[in-house]
Amino acid sequence: MADITIKDVAALAGVSAATASRVLSGNPATSAQARDKVAAAVIELDYRPNAQARALRSTRSDxxxxxxxxxxxxxxxxxxxxxxxxxxxxxxxxxxxxxxxxxxxxxxxxxxxxxxxxxxxxxxxxxxxxxxxxxxxxxxxxxxxxxxxxxxxxxxxxxTDSTVGIRQTIDHLAALGHTRIGYISGPQATSTGRDRFAAFAAAVADAGLSQDPDLVYFGDFQAASGSAGLHALLELHDPPTALLAADSLMAVGAIAILHKLGLRIGTDLALVAFDDIEWFALLDPALSVISHSxxxxxxxxxxxxxxxxxxxxxxxxxLPSELVIRGSSSLPILPASSRRKN
Amino acid sequence: MADITIKDVAALAGVSAATASRVLSGNPATSAQARDKVAAAVIELDYRPNAQARALRSTRSDxxxxxxxxxxxxxxxxxxxxxxxxxxxxxxxxxxxxxxxxxxxxxxxxxxxxxxxxxxxxxxxxxxxxxxxxxxxxxxxxxxxxxxxxxxxxxxxxxTDSTVGIRQTIDHLAALGHTRIGYISGPQATSTGRDRFAAFAAAVADAGLSQDPDLVYFGDFQAASGSAGLHALLELHDPPTALLAADSLMAVGAIAILHKLGLRIGTDLALVAFDDIEWFALLDPALSVISHSxxxxxxxxxxxxxxxxxxxxxxxxxLPSELVIRGSSSLPILPASSRRKN
DNA sequence: TGTGGTCATGGAATCGATTCCATGGAATCG
DNA sequence: CGATTCCATGGAATCGATTCCATGACCACA
Structure with missing residues (x-):
């Protein structure tokens, strides 16, 4: 697998390596004749420049x-x-x-x-x-x-400025009558985890809703922690009636558990997820999301x-974020008596 | 941003570049003393070897x-x-x-x-x-x-050997009473597109089901073509009662249209998709799939x-493939009279 | 016709690391 | 104790392309 180098090209074209290099890099200081001969040699030999050597000398790796x-x-x-x-x-x-x-x-x-x-x-x-x-x-x-x-x-x-979308979400849920909103947070080691949590806490406080710290579960942005979070929240003495998940994977994890428990989103628990994923709209009911581009x-x-x-x-x-309301968060809250217990 | 090279490391460690290189590549022909000094110099200078130069000489790029x-x-x-x-x-x-x-x-x-x-x-x-x-x-x-x-x-x-999974699917659907099974195929420019189509055609023939060529729509493995395929199949004079999609994205496209038309998978149209995607199990009803690892x-x-x-x-x-039966393909076929028309 | 300028070109240095080869000192063996 | 082997080490060549610099050809102008 003897590699073809620029010298081979130069030799076949009857020019020096320097000239061949100039032709290949589009340097104007070349004759039409040289350009043609080098171009022909490149095709003839199926030459591919060695990106390593090029990067070494030119300090650009593209x-x-x-x-x-x-x-x-x-x-x-x-x-x-x-x-x-x-x-x-x-x-x-x-x-x-x-x-x-x-x-x-x-x-x-x-x-x-x-x-x-x-x-x-x-x-x-x-x-x-x-x-x-x-x-x-x-x-x-x-x-x-x-x-x-x-x-x-x-x-x-x-x-993304998550505050607007999160505030819209909390206000929307509050308008439906929810007072205890659960939150599955991202890890506090990430800025998005921190920002979204702060936005949630502020919006909940401003709306006059429950600030019970048990309503917040700290996950890691991966699906399994969404499942764990949902379990933890449902086991509360006074569980939330609505839930916001800080990313799509944790929402998926939460939904999987809801399915397993035979609970329906939108009816038994209002649900909103951060991140708009194409197929979230295909769930039944479709998932409300905080969307950003x-x-x-x-x-x-x-x-x-x-x-x-x-x-x-x-x-x-x-960039802005925005609440997109779909079926999973459009019903007014049910009276507590008619809600299923876990 | 003067880059730190192996010469800087060697100079600080008081050895030659050759020795420094040997230490860094784990060459055993080095003294403990040299190893220590080079290691210290590397940390002191926060040295990162230039991968291009290394690859150029050693013809491995890792x-x-x-x-x-x-x-x-x-x-x-x-x-x-x-x-x-x-x-x-x-x-x-x-x-x-x-x-x-x-x-x-x-x-x-x-x-x-x-x-x-x-x-x-x-x-x-x-x-x-x-x-x-x-x-x-x-x-x-x-x-x-x-x-x-x-x-x-x-x-x-x-x-993946798609034939087994596809044959299981056709047999399963036939057992439920389906005789006209639609197929949204992948492009024939790919081997998977060709193989799966051939497997479908063979299985349908062996099961004695309809081989109407109109039941096959050729898509391109992307979501939009699944939507187009579903439209085409529903507009047939005698539309299929079950559908197999050759990949997950085309299945998503098809499901989106079903939703828009107010049709339910599993009830109005049995659906099976090739490729098992985690959240396919979260749909309602859950999607039957042909799974492979x-x-x-x-x-x-x-x-x-x-x-x-x-x-x-x-x-x-x-690798093998295998049918995983879920809600989207578990009901026996409805009498034609009770089926909704598009 | 001589001088200055433009321009295509080739030779050689260079990028940073690896590796062949030679060297000198220490260790080992008879 | 001398000869041989072993081993860590440094110098120098090398990988393939780019680019600085020098050269020579050619044109133009005075």
């Missing part, structure tokens, strides 16, 4: 890294898709890493991305600003945070990263 | 490429996750590419992966054996096909690729 907490989360799968397509159209390939919501794996992948000298990194970070996140900043590697941020790390970011988020993150790579300092962007 | 048709398809998201985790535990990073079910984008990504000199490639291919797939083979780049194959290209593969597929593909990289020629593996 690749970016994208680090998400979990590709199996449809929100991040969509994000990966938009980022990758947007980057591709700008001539960058995307290296995708999966942190599995674990700081250790996040650090491992960040190290790898640093080693491969990607031109920039888009990351939905977790944890504090320690570990490899710090290395990133110290090396001044172009970085953009997406969906989440890290306290004390000053990096441009694209995030993953396409905008991905596209803006790529634009922003290109700005940083170009040496600029773009402003952070905060 | 990375593999994974090319899937669409990350937003939960099946491939899961596959990406297992492949990436399995590869990581073997010391490889995964570069993920998205072909968007388009041959042109597939070729573009394959070219990129070749240029980056990945150590091997796992691909769920589409199209015939032309374009960059051929370059892959000619360059003898270690390659493994996953989920799909390409006719005439002899590469180890991990695929994406974890096994991903893990085996990685093992197989490592074999190929090591110079061996592993046998292709065919």
């Amino acid at each position: 690749s970016i890294g994208l680090l998400v907490p979990d590709v199996r989360n449809p929100f991040f799968a969509d994000l990966a898709h938009t980022v990758e397509q947007a980057a591709l159209s700008e001539g960058y390939v995307t290296l995708l890493g999966n942190a599995n919501e674990q700081k250790e794996q996040q650090d491992r992948y960040l190290d790898t991305l640093i080693s491969r000298r990607v031109d920039g990194i888009i990351v939905a970070p977790l944890g504090d600003g320690g570990g490899s996140i710090r290395s990133l900043i110290e090396r001044e590697i172009p970085t953009v945070f997406v969906d989440r941020t890290v306290d004390g790390i000053d990096v441009p970011s694209v995030t 993953v396409e905008d988020m991905g596209r803006i993150a790529v634009d922003m990263l290109l700005e940083v790579i170009a040496g600029n300092s773009p402003q952070s962007v905060v | 990375s593999i490429g994974l090319l899937v048709p669409d990350v937003r398809n939960p099946f491939f998201a899961d596959l990406a996750h297992t492949v990436e985790q399995a590869a990581l535990s073997e010391g490889y990073v995964t570069l993920l590419g998205n072909a968007n079910e388009q041959k042109e984008q597939q070729d573009r990504y394959l070219d990129t992966l070749i240029s980056r000199r990945v150590d091997g490639i796992i691909v769920a291919p589409l199209g015939d054996g032309g374009g960059s797939i051929r370059s892959l083979i000619e360059r003898e780049i270690p390659t493994v096909f996953v989920d799909r194959t390409v006719d005439g290209i002899d590469v180890p593969s991990v695929t 994406v974890e096994d597929m991903g893990r085996i593909a990685v093992d197989m690729l490592l074999e190929v990289i090591a110079g061996n020629s592993p046998q292709s593996v065919v």
Whole structure:
């Protein structure tokens, strides 16, 4: 499998390696004759430049890294898709890493991305600003945070303002007569986990609803913790009549348990989930959600990263969120007597 | 952002670059003293080796490429996750590419992966054996096909035997009294599209059910074509009473339309989907599926690729599929008179 | 016709790490 | 105790492409 190098191309074209390189990189200081001969040789030999050698010399790798907490989360799968397509159209390939919501794996992948000298990194970070996140900043590697941020790390970011959507949700549920609203929170090690919890607590307080701390369960954004959270909330002496889940996977986990218990969403328990996933509308009844645009988020993150790579300092962007009311949260609250007990 | 190189490490440790390199790569020909000093210098400087330079010299990049048709398809998201985790535990990073079910984008990504000199490639291919797939083979780049194959290209593969699951499905539906079973097929440009269609046709014939060609709609494995397929089938003079969708996304598209029309799965139309997605069980009624193990597929593909990289020629593996009966296909067929008309 | 300028080109240095080869000191054996 | 082996080490070549610099051809203008 003797690799074909630029020297082979140059030899076949009857020029020097330097000239061949110039033709290939579109340097104008080339003759039409040289261009034709090199182009022919490239096709003849099916030559593919060695990206490693090129990157070594030119200090550009034409690749970016994208680090998400979990590709199996449809929100991040969509994000990966938009980022990758947007980057591709700008001539960058995307290296995708999966942190599995674990700081250790996040650090491992960040190290790898640093080693491969990607031109920039888009990351939905977790944890504090320690570990490899710090290395990133110290090396001044172009970085953009997406969906989440890290306290004390000053990096441009694209995030969602969850307060509006959450406030709309609480007000909507309060208007239906709910006074005890359960909340399955994300981990407090993430900015989204903290922000959404704070928004929930503030909205509940402002609406004059129960602030019973037992109504809040702290999960980890993965499905199993949604199941555990629902169990915990149903076992309360005075369980909630409505529930807000801080992401789609925890909502899925909660719904699975409701099914198992023979409880119906919308009737036995009003339910709203953060993140709009296509098939949430296919459930029966359809799931109310707090929606925010993953396409905008991905596209803006790529634009922003290109700005940083170009040496600029773009402003952070905060995208809106909005309640979409569907069947799972449209019935007025039932009198307590007619509710089933767990 | 002056990069720290192995020379800086060597200088600080008071050894030569050669010795530093040996320590870093675990070469046994090093003294304990040198090891300690280099290790200290690495930490002191927060040194990260330049992966390009290393790969250039050693012709190994410790990375593999994974090319899937669409990350937003939960099946491939899961596959990406297992492949990436399995590869990581073997010391490889995964570069993920998205072909968007388009041959042109597939070729573009394959070219990129070749240029980056990945150590091997796992691909769920589409199209015939032309374009960059051929370059892959000619360059003898270690390659493994996953989920799909390409006719005439002899590469180890991990695929699913769809015939068993599809035959079980047809027999099951026939036993419930269905005689006209609709089929939303995948594209015939993919091996899975062809295989599943052939299995469907054979099973229907063997069971003595209607072989009306109008009962088959050819989609493209994406959601919109499932919607279009359902529309087409419902508009038939004599519409099917049961439906099999060849992948999950097309099933989602079909279900969305059923909802919009106010039809219920399981009652108005029996439905079975290929691919088991976690939340299919959360629908009401739960969706019957033909299940196959994406974890096994991903893990085996990685093992197989490592074999190929090591110079061996592993046998292709065919995994089983199996019908999982749930509510969407458990009622006996209704008399035609009581069925709603579209 | 001579000088200045433009331009395509090739030679050689370079990027950062690995690895072959030679060296010198210590350990081992007869 | 001398000869041989072993072993850690540094110098230098190397991987494949890019890019600085020098060169020579050619054109134009005075």
